[in-house]
Amino acid sequence: MKEFKFKGIKFLIVVVILFTILFLFDFANSSLAVSKFFDIIWKLLPIFIFIIILTTLINYFLNPKKIMKHFGEESGKRGVFYALFGGIMSHGPMYAWYGMLDDMRKHGLKDGLIVTFIYARAVKLPLLPFMIEIFGILFTVVINIYIVIFAILQGKVMDIVIGKKLNKKEKQMAEKILACDNDICLKKDECERFRLFKAGAKECKTNSGTETKGCGKFIKISK
Amino acid sequence: MKKQNNQPTIKKSFFQATKSFISITPMILAVVGLVALFQTYVTPTMLSNLFGFSPLTDTFVGTFIGAISSGNGALSFVVADGLEEQGVSLYAISAFILAWITLSFVQIPAEVSVFGVTFTTYRNILAIFSTILISYLTVITIMALK
Structure with a gap:
């Protein structure tokens, strides 16, 4: 069985120390920060549940070979489309999605598609009416089109950069x-x-x- | 649906998904903690005071402020709206909104712990360049279309 390991323990310890120090010197504001912390966690709970359900479905329906087919080296335009669509449709903070992406990455998800997914999340569908009201329809349409274009470009650049690094190591390993x-x-x-x-x-x-x-x-x- | 060989059961898939999520909970708690501290100590007024230079400088300031800020995307629109009323250039406003949504320095330690230093470095560098380029292209396109 694969060993279970928590991620970000050191990071959490640093944040706890920070809170402890602030408690000693600024009790009022740090108490407010703790209250905000629980507010945020409470608001995120439905998203966490949604992500667990989605990851379950991915684990169930997409075995590593299917992930390779749809999101791996040979995924092509279809993989880019899925990453864009997934990024645009995904809700909640990015860090909530890290676990699922990490799982899929271990099964063959390309780094370029992760980059595309992350940047495509800048298209916030539920906030579009609000954005139109504040900045106007022209600004909203133009900026979102550019976000989609650059999400794809970033993915391509990432694949080239990572691919070059990987190829160098692989050539040495593959010979052996x-x-x-x-x-x-x-x-x-x-x-x-x-x-x-x-x-x-x-x-x-x-x-x-x-x-x-x-x-x-x-x-x-x-x- | 017909079950294929090697396909895990739904129970096992759920167990794997839950285990995977639990493994990143320390990271999520740490990021939420930092976001809560940021929202307590850094107010929109404080952010607004950092703008007001040339469009180019404001674009870089917008990118930087957006990247270190955190919170709901809607909040960035409200702050940006206030900046627009103060006469801050549209280049800076676009950069600020994009950086707020796509870059988050608060999340970098979490991103490193999951994806590694190389991936995080490349992704964030690409995102910074894209943010600056998109903000310029957006304004230029709007000017051309008007």
């Missing part, structure tokens, strides 16, 4: 080892062979590997 496409193996997320498969390394074979016994060909992902 074979990739492995065994998505049942529970060690796959930690294995360099599976990472190479996700990155589209040329030579590939399926090594076995189970929960209790590895395939014997496991290679830890290089830093």
Whole structure:
């Protein structure tokens, strides 16, 4: 079973220390901040529940191979469309979506599509009437069209930049080892062979590997 | 729907999703904590006082202020509306709104812990450049269309 690990513990400790210091020197404002903290959490609860349900559905309906097909290296324009659509339709703060994106990334979601998803979130559908009322329809339409264009461009640039970095490492690794496409193996997320498969390394074979016994060909992902 | 081989059960999928979400709760709590502190100590009036230079400087100020600010996107519109009434250029206002929505320095530690330093660095640099470019292109396009 994959080891469970909390993310952001150090960050949380720093924030708790910050609150403690502020409590000592500015009790009134820090109490107000604590009250705001609970207000925000309360408002976010429905979004958290929605994200858990959505992640459940993705885990259920989209296995790693399907994720690779729709959001991986070969996803093409369809992947960009899904990322744009998902970004525009998603609600709530970005950090609430990190868990789901991280899960999908481990199963082959391209970095470029994450970038497109994140930037496309700047198109705030529920706030459009409010934006039109304040800044006018022309400004609203023009800025949102540019947001969509730049969301796509950023994704493309990210893929080129990350791809170049990956290719250099991969060339060195691929000369030495074979990739492995065994998505049942529970060690796959930690294995360099599976990472190479996700990155589209040329030579590939399926090594076995189970929960209790590895395939014997496991290679830890290089830093 | 017919269940395929290797497809997890809905119960297992829910368990995985919940586990994945619980693993990022410290990060979410930390970000919400910082957002609460920011909303308590930094008021819209304080932000407005930072503008009022040349359009170019205001654009950079707008990008920076938007990036360090946090909160609901609607709040950025209200602040931007106030800035417009004060005569701040549309370049700066566009940059401010975009940076508020797309960049959030408060969230950077969380983004690093999930996606890593390389991804976070590239994404934020791309977003900063895009924000400045979009704000200029938006104003130029509006001027051309009017």
